Amino acid sequence: MSAILVTAADLAPQALALLTGYDIVYAGKTPSEADIVALCRQHDPVAIIVRYSKVGAAAMDAAPSLKVISKHGSGTDTIDKAAAQARGIEVVAAVGANAAAVAEQALALLLACAKSVVTLDARMHAGIWDKATHKSLELGGRTIGLVGLGAIGLRFAKMVDALGMRVIGFDPFAKNLPDYVHSVDLPTLWREADAVSLHCPLTDDNRQLLNATTLAQCKPGVLIVNTARGGLVDETALLAAVRSGQVRAAGLDSFAIEPIVAHHPFQHQPGFVLSPHIGGVTGDAYVNMGVAAAQNALAVIAHHSEQSPA
Template structure:
């Protein structure tokens, strides 16, 4: 075994990833920790790598280890890692690209269905002893239009799910040419997608070009009763503006990521109607957890082994 250590910002990871990293001493933060505790751990252990699931891997964390060579992300979102600092420090920061694509796409589909048929509201009413068959009308997805914003590994899967249901699929992705898109979809500009879609599903990274992508003005372009789903990253939707639309009964929302996480009893989301909320678990399935952990471990080893 190497004397070198790897810090893992989690209490445990999939056994297959542990097996890959067996030649290194693994140091776990636990499930809950402060930034100060993370900095202290990195400073004490001087790891050659950080396998990052939770916490902010900022410049202070990175510079705490003189031996740090690589940060392997347990997932695909890189906004918790200061990549500019990593470049300055000569540290490679690598996402586990494609590792949780199926898991996240399946959650997006689940949220679309839950909103379209008001499944969560009906379930809660049933548990309260109500029978709301009279007056209930769901929204049928077959024949409706699905707008997919960002057509990478996850967006492609969601587009195929939509097509399988019988939906017309529009795609907006400024980084792809038409011939790179799934067969049968139509590429359009973002605002055209928003005005034409019954369902809008976000599948793009958070960066300067996507931050506040759905602001109050663009939310105003959506059809009344449209469904918005975000299983990507928080920060792409103006949360206050969309809550106003939800309270007015103008939209439905499926949301798996929040600007302030975790939410608590004082959060304005707690009493927001017409919203199906999940606690950032898009990639948290048996397959997703394995894929993210193994992908992060493989990325770390690719750097450490040269």
């Protein structure tokens, strides 16, 4: 029986039900890249469903039968796509499967930043009543700039449009945008946005897209939300911008290195609302992503068998 390697300790039962013809091998809760290579060598999987860890050339070379690497989610930056292409291995993603979950997390972080939810909660629990001195930010009528207008970005755009925000967005690949999303270039987005939310995949071209230069081009007091990839942000520059007040608050669900290291400078720093990359982690998204990842893998395997009948 052919094997399918899952780079995690589990997969939704609804996804497993689709894969009954295969031997499912789990890599465990926090597999290293070396673990993945060893399991590939041992089981020679026909497919890898990627949840955690990186999958590079070494893993691909350790599995001669490998036809497809299927991402349990939408971001494929942990997969060496150039190495896969060179070996004739397809890389597929569960695009849109977690769109609702991540968009909701972006909205939660945006509102938490605008309304000082976390700070006020802590102060209330400490018995401090800030009504006479606190003013929160009203989002209605303000402009939000979305970098990336795929499934998640557009879902989020609908939410912030409903709040009465003006929505501008940058995405060179987006087509047929709804009429409430105004397409702009990046310099315009930085200049006009009162809040910026990142919804694009991480590539070599946009690494540290949000840096000292681009943050300086933003309005003073801008809100920053990142539920995409930590590598899109220069964390040192963002820390400096929050400390100086150039950024009023940052709501972050992803980080350059995950999990974040002990004594990370964002910890205990006013102006940061942090969550541990759980935007896409809801019960519904877990099922949706598992099923989509399984279906995508099976589609590629079926296509290969059609091309080369036994």
